[in-house]
Amino acid sequence: MAEHADTVADKALLRLEDVTVRFRDGQPPALDAVDLSVAAQEIVCVLGPSGSGKSTLLRVVAGLQAADAGRVFLEGRDQSGVPTHRRGVGLMFQDHQLFPQRDVGGNVAFGLRMHGAPRAVQDRTVTELLDLVGLPGAQRRAVAALSGGEQQRVALARALAPRPRLLMLDEPLGQLDRGLRERLVVELRRVFGELGTTVLAVTHDQGEAFALADRVVIMQEGRIAQSGTPLEVWQRPATEFVARFLGFDNVVTATVRGESADTPWGKLPVPEGTPDGACRLLVRPAGVRLTSATQGLPCTVTARTFRGTHVTLLLQPEDGPQLEAACALRDAPEDGARVGVAFLAEEVVVLER
Numbered sequence: 001m002a003e004h005a006d007t008v009a010d011k012a013l014l015r016l017e018d019v020t021v022r023f024r025d026g027q028p029p030a031l032d033a034v035d036l037s038v039a040a041q042e043i044v045c046v047l048g049p050s051g052s053g054k055s056t057l058l059r060v061v062a063g064l065q066a067a068d069a070g071r072v073f074l075e076g077r078d079q080s081g082v083p084t085h086r087r088g089v090g091l092m093f094q095d096h097q098l099f100p101q102r103d104v105g106g107n108v109a110f111g112l113r114m115h116g117a118p119r120a121v122q123d124r125t126v127t128e129l130l131d132l133v134g135l136p137g138a139q140r141r142a143v144a145a146l147s148g149g150e151q152q153r154v155a156l157a158r159a160l161a162p163r164p165r166l167l168m169l170d171e172p173l174g175q176l177d178r179g180l181r182e183r184l185v186v187e188l189r190r191v192f193g194e195l196g197t198t199v200l201a202v203t204h205d206q207g208e209a210f211a212l213a214d215r216v217v218i219m220q221e222g223r224i225a226q227s228g229t230p231l232e233v234w235q236r237p238a239t240e241f242v243a244r245f246l247g248f249d250n251v252v253t254a255t256v257r258g259e260s261a262d263t264p265w266g267k268l269p270v271p272e273g274t275p276d277g278a279c280r281l282l283v284r285p286a287g288v289r290l291t292s293a294t295q296g297l298p299c300t301v302t303a304r305t306f307r308g309t310h311v312t313l314l315l316q317p318e319d320g321p322q323l324e325a326a327c328a329l330r331d332a333p334e335d336g337a338r339v340g341v342a343f344l345a346e347e348v349v350v351l352e353r
């Protein structure tokens, strides 16, 4: 097993080993002994509350921030003392700061010119990248005359032009409206796939992270709380912190005995193999099923929120904390309705302490 882990780590394009960054003595570190590997061509999105260390993580990898302890490796080489411009990483930050006095082509070619690429190579690359980001033939347009989404695409083309071995994005779509962000996320995945780009991105927006990433990493106070595919993390949040961060609030104290658990909501079924004993349990809203008022746990509907594809209900049982349930639009009961609730074992998750 250890041998396998070593092999995987050696193949990593980026590896952080025990990286710690401390801004002030006596304060908790911004990064606390972080270990993280990113494989070649993998898209990893880092999520977490404000102040959890996401930007610091990017800055350490870029060489914009020194680590107080630990090491950063790119393609197996220790980057200690290697300046940002020699790391071969591309950066695209939220305020993408295009050069207003240069046209689109001049912006995209910027990094190539800095690297002394011949004019013909610059022109060919600019043409290819503008095609790829959906702005064919935009070379001579003024950046000030572009929409926010178009500027974002130019910034992306500019970051990709020098073919960085690792592209880092900090809130890349932060200022755009939701519809545009959703479209651009799909395009970003396609562009990265076509170019084989390895990506480490930071975002506040869960939807964006889950749509873009092969793997999401959730940060909590300078540490990695969970790392996994979007599906793994969404279906099986590891801890109460991750569950609540993702917006899951049906969390209670429980005692597991065999195939069920005693909870403030009564006996709940638990997945096979759940160890006996005291724990915290999450019931994903999809696992809270409405039945008739005479069956299951009696509850009153206290709120209904329309979510586009479904309705979220807040249910108040006679005893115990409120419950959130998700149900189809056409099945949603009225506010104040009396309903019964049954629980699905496959949506019950035992949280780590």
Ligand SMILES: Nc1ncnc2c1ncn2[C@@H]1O[C@H](COP(=O)(O)OP(=O)(O)OP(=O)(O)O)[C@@H](O)[C@H]1O
Residues within 6 Å of the ligand: 023, 024, 030, 048, 049, 050, 051, 052, 053, 054, 055, 056, 057, 204
């Ligand atoms: N230059 C600095 N000097 C002192 N403290 C800093 C500095 N940069 C960051 N910090 C602190 O380090 C911690 C992590 O900050 P960081 O910017 O990495 O968080 P973040 O997760 O990116 O937050 P946000 O989502 O708000 O951008 C915070 O407590 C922050 O106040």
